Amino acid sequence: MDNEENSLLDHITQGEYKYGFVTDIEMETAPKGLNEDIIRFISSKKKEPEFLLEMRLTAYREWLKMSEPRWAHLRYKPVDYQDIHYYAAPKKKQELQRLDEVDPELLQTFEKLGISLEEQKRLTGVAVDAVFDSVSVKTTFSETLEKLGIIFCSFSEAVQKHPDLVREYMGSVVPSNDNFFAALNTAVFSDGSFCYIPRGVRCPIELSTYFRINAARTGQFERTLIIADEGSYVSYMEGCTAPMRDENQLHAAVVEIIALKDAEVKYSTVQNWYPGDKEGRGGIYNFVTKRGMCRGSHSRISWTQVETGSAVTWKYPSVILLGDHSVGEFYSVAVTNHHQQADTGTKMIHIGSHTKSTIISKGISAGRSNNSYRGLVKIIKRAQNARNFSQCDSLLLGDQCGAHTFPYINVENKSAIVEHEATTSKISDDQLFYCQQRGISTENAIGLIVNGYAKEVLRHLPMEFAVEAQKLLSISLEGSVG
Amino acid sequence: MLIIKDLNVSIQDKKIISGLNLEVKAGEVHAIMGPNGTGKSTLAWAIAGNEAYTITGGSITYRGRDLKELSPEERASEGIFLGFQYPVEIPGVSMTNFIRTAINEQRKYRGLQPIPAPEFLAKMEENKKLVGIDSKLTNRSVNEGFSGGEKKKNEIFQMAMLEPTLAILDETDSGLDIDALKVVANGVNKLRSKDNAIIVITHYQRLLEYIVPDFVHVLYKGRIVKSGGKELALELEEKGYEWLKN
Amino acid sequence: MEQIVKTMSLKEQLSDQFQRHRDIIGRNDTPLIAQAREQAFHRFMEQGFPSDHLERWRNTDLKRTLSLDYDQDIVAPALNTEVSNLLRCNIPHFDTFLVSLYNGWYISENGSWITRPDGIVIGSLAQAIKHFSTLVEESFARIGQATRNGLEALNNAFAQDGIFIYVPDHVSADQTIQIVSMVDHDRNLLLQNRNLIIMGKNSRLKLVHCDDSLNQQPSFTNTITEILLGEGAVIDHYKLQNINDNSSVISTTLFHQEANSQLSTHVTVLNGGLIRNDIYVDMEGENCTSDICGLYLVDKNQHVDNQVQVNHLKPYGTSNQLFKGIIDDHARAVFNGHVHVHRNAQKTNAYQSNKNILLTDKATVNTKPFLEIYADDVKCSHGATVGQLDQEALFYIRSRGISYDNARLLLMYAFAAEVINKITIEPLRLRMDDLVKKRLRGELSICDQCVLHCRTKENTVSFDIDMSKI
Numbered sequence A: 001m002d003n004e005e006n007s008l009l010d011h012i013t014q015g016e017y018k019y020g021f022v023t024d025i026e027m028e029t030a031p032k033g034l035n036e037d038i039i040r041f042i043s044s045k046k047k048e049p050e051f052l053l054e055m056r057l058t059a060y061r062e063w064l065k066m067s068e069p070r071w072a073h074l075r076y077k078p079v080d081y082q083d084i085h086y087y088a089a090p091k092k093k094q095e096l097q098r099l100d101e102v103d104p105e106l107l108q109t110f111e112k113l114g115i116s117l118e119e120q121k122r123l124t125g126v127a128v129d130a131v132f133d134s135v136s137v138k139t140t141f142s143e144t145l146e147k148l149g150i151i152f153c154s155f156s157e158a159v160q161k162h163p164d165l166v167r168e169y170m171g172s173v174v175p176s177n178d179n180f181f182a183a184l185n186t187a188v189f190s191d192g193s194f195c196y197i198p199r200g201v202r203c204p205i206e207l208s209t210y211f212r213i214n215a216a217r218t219g220q221f222e223r224t225l226i227i228a229d230e231g232s233y234v235s236y237m238e239g240c241t242a243p244m245r246d247e248n249q250l251h252a253a254v255v256e257i258i259a260l261k262d263a264e265v266k267y268s269t270v271q272n273w274y275p276g277d278k279e280g281r282g283g284i285y286n287f288v289t290k291r292g293m294c295r296g297s298h299s300r301i302s303w304t305q306v307e308t309g310s311a312v313t314w315k316y317p318s319v320i321l322l323g324d325h326s327v328g329e330f331y332s333v334a335v336t337n338h339h340q341q342a343d344t345g346t347k348m349i350h351i352g353s354h355t356k357s358t359i360i361s362k363g364i365s366a367g368r369s370n371n372s373y374r375g376l377v378k379i380i381k382r383a384q385n386a387r388n389f390s391q392c393d394s395l396l397l398g399d400q401c402g403a404h405t406f407p408y409i410n411v412e413n414k415s416a417i418v419e420h421e422a423t424t425s426k427i428s429d430d431q432l433f434y435c436q437q438r439g440i441s442t443e444n445a446i447g448l449i450v451n452g453y454a455k456e457v458l459r460h461l462p463m464e465f466a467v468e469a470q471k472l473l474s475i476s477l478e479g480s481v482g
Numbered sequence B: 001m002l003i004i005k006d007l008n009v010s011i012q013d014k015k016i017i018s019g020l021n022l023e024v025k026a027g028e029v030h031a032i033m034g035p036n037g038t039g040k041s042t043l044a045w046a047i048a049g050n051e052a053y054t055i056t057g058g059s060i061t062y063r064g065r066d067l068k069e070l071s072p073e074e075r076a077s078e079g080i081f082l083g084f085q086y087p088v089e090i091p092g093v094s095m096t097n098f099i100r101t102a103i104n105e106q107r108k109y110r111g112l113q114p115i116p117a118p119e120f121l122a123k124m125e126e127n128k129k130l131v132g133i134d135s136k137l138t139n140r141s142v143n144e145g146f147s148g149g150e151k152k153k154n155e156i157f158q159m160a161m162l163e164p165t166l167a168i169l170d171e172t173d174s175g176l177d178i179d180a181l182k183v184v185a186n187g188v189n190k191l192r193s194k195d196n197a198i199i200v201i202t203h204y205q206r207l208l209e210y211i212v213p214d215f216v217h218v219l220y221k222g223r224i225v226k227s228g229g230k231e232l233a234l235e236l237e238e239k240g241y242e243w244l245k246n
Numbered sequence C: 001m002e003q004i005v006k007t008m009s010l011k012e013q014l015s016d017q018f019q020r021h022r023d024i025i026g027r028n029d030t031p032l033i034a035q036a037r038e039q040a041f042h043r044f045m046e047q048g049f050p051s052d053h054l055e056r057w058r059n060t061d062l063k064r065t066l067s068l069d070y071d072q073d074i075v076a077p078a079l080n081t082e083v084s085n086l087l088r089c090n091i092p093h094f095d096t097f098l099v100s101l102y103n104g105w106y107i108s109e110n111g112s113w114i115t116r117p118d119g120i121v122i123g124s125l126a127q128a129i130k131h132f133s134t135l136v137e138e139s140f141a142r143i144g145q146a147t148r149n150g151l152e153a154l155n156n157a158f159a160q161d162g163i164f165i166y167v168p169d170h171v172s173a174d175q176t177i178q179i180v181s182m183v184d185h186d187r188n189l190l191l192q193n194r195n196l197i198i199m200g201k202n203s204r205l206k207l208v209h210c211d212d213s214l215n216q217q218p219s220f221t222n223t224i225t226e227i228l229l230g231e232g233a234v235i236d237h238y239k240l241q242n243i244n245d246n247s248s249v250i251s252t253t254l255f256h257q258e259a260n261s262q263l264s265t266h267v268t269v270l271n272g273g274l275i276r277n278d279i280y281v282d283m284e285g286e287n288c289t290s291d292i293c294g295l296y297l298v299d300k301n302q303h304v305d306n307q308v309q310v311n312h313l314k315p316y317g318t319s320n321q322l323f324k325g326i327i328d329d330h331a332r333a334v335f336n337g338h339v340h341v342h343r344n345a346q347k348t349n350a351y352q353s354n355k356n357i358l359l360t361d362k363a364t365v366n367t368k369p370f371l372e373i374y375a376d377d378v379k380c381s382h383g384a385t386v387g388q389l390d391q392e393a394l395f396y397i398r399s400r401g402i403s404y405d406n407a408r409l410l411l412m413y414a415f416a417a418e419v420i421n422k423i424t425i426e427p428l429r430l431r432m433d434d435l436v437k438k439r440l441r442g443e444l445s446i447c448d449q450c451v452l453h454c455r456t457k458e459n460t461v462s463f464d465i466d467m468s469k470i
């Protein structure tokens, strides 16, 4: 590597987190630690029905028997689960009905993030369900949606107003004992989003939530449940930021998606939780379970993620392809810098016949980070004519980082066609030279190339997100992306 | 020789050819033209018997036999040859062995003994000269790494080796330089006889200057919308297809 | 002969046997070897046999293998036939220098320690402890320190015999050396041997290693081969595995490469109940190349597992993995190729490819092509496919008049040929070619004869199509 390139990469890898600021709002917080009483406290705070408390307690008891997974290519200080607040709610003065009743400071926070609710509401026609720490503060656009019969509200509200739907679907894709973090989430989840699209309805706007971890030593355990009834369609966007804090904060969310016959769900995530500083201090531990189930025939679930944040990411948005002719997709760009570590990928479980899955994963590692793709493609015996195509590429910027690919392919049916391809490389000198020869600075050239490299994934994002994602890529690889 | 009646062909539930009629007699050369994506190749696949293309209605009769009953290899052995628009690469299978195997299997089907090696080699030499390809190509795997033009020449070479009764050439002329075009024409004209028939699918009138057709058909949206003599090709060259579209 | 008491688990039996007979097992040991043996025994007792909790053992279950009772000889049993009767190789025009392991013990017509005219020393491991004690000690120490799994430790505790080959600096072997490991007994046997091949600077060697069984008696082979390539050394290594359906082979091969050395290793699995190949390649010097290929054709209830770990430790290395398999009936194939490019292994090129064809819905494939990369100026890629024969190609061939069955065979053979064609020893390649054809035709399905020592006069196989020209 020549000197110019070196200093450039230094520059890129020195970029600091731009979303670090702390919101000062009075909080109502549960005492630190986890036990059955805390769970009862959370449940009663939220006035939950009995079945939910039972579910929490069962999950908690399961969790006690489980141990934290260690198989991922990640190294981090063990989490002290007793040193976490499991509940933190912004103190509410009253029920909020209109946007201008929302705490102005809160609104400012969102504005700093460039996602002011008002802006969003006026300019983009996006319905936003903002999850601030753990309680959903405001849902906009609900009236428009109500007319179509679409339910889009906070999880707590759904528990109160649609307990039957919650009871039927919650835990049907991610059972409470699915894994260590899912069990923890089921036991202590605070709030999240709920979405139901009725039969035959195409949701006319992109639904969106913003998650933000704010309080010190609070875990964020949100829970999202999306149900797309027969023949419906919805595109759902999730954005996440967290302020700068020294300690490592824990985030263990669960997202469940159910697509019935002919339904289609697009789930897009832009994740830029605080990644820690240049020395690797602080940052979010992001241990998330996201899974969709294509229950009906010809249903389709597609995950698109742009992962630039978190100190540690452990995340495998997956699709269970149960219905015949169902389709699962996973498009991912994961950027790691400084001391970040990501172990992310997907699982595509083919059960129905003629099921199809596509996996496109683009990893970009810089600094001293480690970025792993881990994915499973499983074709069970009865899954006739299943198809999978996977492409997992890694790009290395600098010689202190690591890029890894761990695909698992299990095939039990002879009619399956499974193809996996992966490459690992750095930006080629030829490409750089070609750009330079045309008068593009090395810095911009790297930016161009990285963006081009990620394009295949970015084009799957909704418009509003694509712009933000590109911006994020440039922030994460500071100074390089034009 | 070939009678197509009210043919309907679908691929993956998508209807491509609907109600197509065509008769080709021994000794005739037919040209099929038409805009991109109208079903020319589909027709060729259906005649050759590609199972991905389902015949949902009508019939194709070849020398009095319903082709539906025959597998692709039986059709080939009955004398049908398809020159592919996009010849397939088969890594690991050498050209020489591929052709010899094909000849011998076809001979077996017709109750003949395998071709004696000297005869086979002589025929190879003769046809290599005819289409102007050299041993460097025939020693390689089938179509692997061949250039676009080489693949097309290779199709003509195989046709010459297999001596079919009905040859369907799907855009064998595209991607060829002038000299190669003459080579293709030569190959086809050599096959031309009162007992054989040829269908050429092409976009260019140029080829038809070398292979003069008896009939020209225009295929549009899965059916033949106009037929005529060789003049029709000239007319199409001049006017395009717009005037035929209603 | 040591009869193992049948009420204990295999692990307990082995522990018991080791403790009662450690003096006999270690009768030839130097103090260092004895120490490594002792440590390894304790490590095995801690780790036990690998279970599916270990990442590398997730898809290979040893339960069935371990449920049988085995005898393990701790001194070489008497041979009840002439050595020359056992050692015959009927590959036409295949001129090799033959050494054998008969039920795990070294036998040779030429004696247990020979120096060939070209300077190459060949002998038994037991002899090597006397003549090259340091080299053997180092090997025992290396494996003794490895903590990958209990089986390696177990081998280090029990291994007494095996093949030792020493190729001095600048010597090129003028003849292919062939090792034949034969299992032929009426008891269930557990065999643990150790082969050590040392290649000096700029030396060259062609080595063919065959695992055969001569009857249907179950056996369990746990073998380790270490091959050290000195600077600039070049080896062409082949392994053929054709054992009976009731037997298991766990074969660990460790290659250590010094600068500028070139490794080519090629494994062909034709038959076996459970076959597991652990291949480790450590590129310890700069500018090494290694080609690692494998072909597996399995059917019935067979299980084949190829695990390849290539460690690029120094710059300018090139590695190339190509594994292909055709899986029939209830058989299962597992592949895990792991390319690990360490931080200072810049300018590495690493390629890896695993392709599988499943012939039935009872057959399964688990493939894990891993890349773990810590250096940036590298070119690494991998690909894995599972599928059937290319339908387009199948149609193309049929459209030329070739029957469905033959078109299929042609494509299957073409699929396998890519690997077979990498065999550079002509007579061996022709033989493998022939065996693979037979295997694909189903004519060599249950092979209860060894590959290279067929006792019956072989029927000539007649193909409708002449595949030798492919």
Ligand SMILES: Nc1ncnc2c1ncn2[C@@H]1O[C@H](COP(=O)(O)OP(=O)(O)OP(=O)(O)O)[C@@H](O)[C@H]1O
Pocket (backbone or CB within 6 Å): B011, B012, B014, B016, B034, B035, B036, B037, B038, B039, B040, B041, B042, B043, B085
């Ligand atoms: N495997 C397939 N799946 C879906 N659609 C197909 C498939 N094969 C062909 N088609 C569609 O069928 C239509 C007819 O295709 P066909 O190849 O027969 O056209 P063509 O007339 O030969 O065109 P061209 O002049 O470009 O060669 C096209 O719209 C094409 O996209």
Ligand SMILES: [Mg+2]
Pocket (backbone or CB within 6 Å): B040, B041, B042, B085, B170, B171
């Ligand atoms: Mg066409």
